[in-house]
Amino acid sequence: MTVDATDVPGPYHLEDQIGFMLRLANQRHMAIFTEMMGGELTAVQFSTLVRLSEVDGPISQNALGRLVGMDAATTKGVLARLMARDLVKMEKSQTDKRRYMLSTTQAGRDLIAKLVPVARQITEETLAPLNAKERASLLRLLAKLY
């Protein structure tokens, strides 16, 4: 009877856990985002507005939420805040009475145009510790995880 080293896991270090590291990296990014965006939009609000301006046909609330990776409850709150600032508008669908049809306002499109360059700088600042090859590698690996 022999001992198999693979049966003996090493010590459990938080720093070796993907979840712990994802949380810390995300926190660092969020700090950079909040600071550089100067409180204009949160990261989720920005993503949502960018997506809506991309599809820019009218789209339902849930469908837009899915495109940004938010569940229905979260989506409702994010859109409520965007609408309160007149960056997004909502109309009842004629064909499907459950739906609201969402679209950007001119103010929403103007704000996106202004903030996209800032968002590029935020990405640059977050990735500053990595070279070009490492950046591509990281994005590729993250994309595999979901």
Next chain:
Amino acid sequence: MTVDATDVPGPYHLEDQIGFMLRLANQRHMAIFTEMMGGELTAVQFSTLVRLSEVDGPISQNALGRLVGMDAATTKGVLARLMARDLVKMEKSQTDKRRYMLSTTQAGRDLIAKLVPVARQITEETLAPLNAKERASLLRLLAKLY
């Protein structure tokens, strides 16, 4: 006068942004964590309890929070929930009247012993799409980001 291609940024795609990808990858991990942990502890509660059992000398609230990457306000809530379940205990420091000295209870240590194997499985499940080399690379790159 010539045109420099580096002056013309390409289109802005959310999928190329590190922040968007970090958020999605983290979400996927959290879903796996919540499901496999069966509601015993949240990811942050687990990390906090593991850290506290590692240092296992008494430690102040803020100091523990910093070791897990939480701010003071978040730390307070997390510890309140762990204490309510008798996984952590708190005593007033004699030498520093501002401080609470935190330590794990026997129930806390027992729970950690039971859950560490589950946490290993959660990490494995989250990283399932990657081979060994990719996993090491991802952890290394994430560690550079904060």
Next chain:
DNA sequence: TCAAATATATTTGCATACATACAAAACTTC
């Protein structure tokens, strides 16, 4: 066609997470 399954939206409750402001205690420095 009508019942069952789906899709959409809302609401509530709980758990991070950060900004901000505050009070008390301890430390540093001159």
Next chain:
DNA sequence: GAAGTTTTGTATGTATGCAAATATATTTGA
């Protein structure tokens, strides 16, 4: 040892994020 700074803990408000329950409307399939 007094003044200024730092640390610790608390409280509040805002913003995700998910689970679960509810209600309504649409689509599907037997």
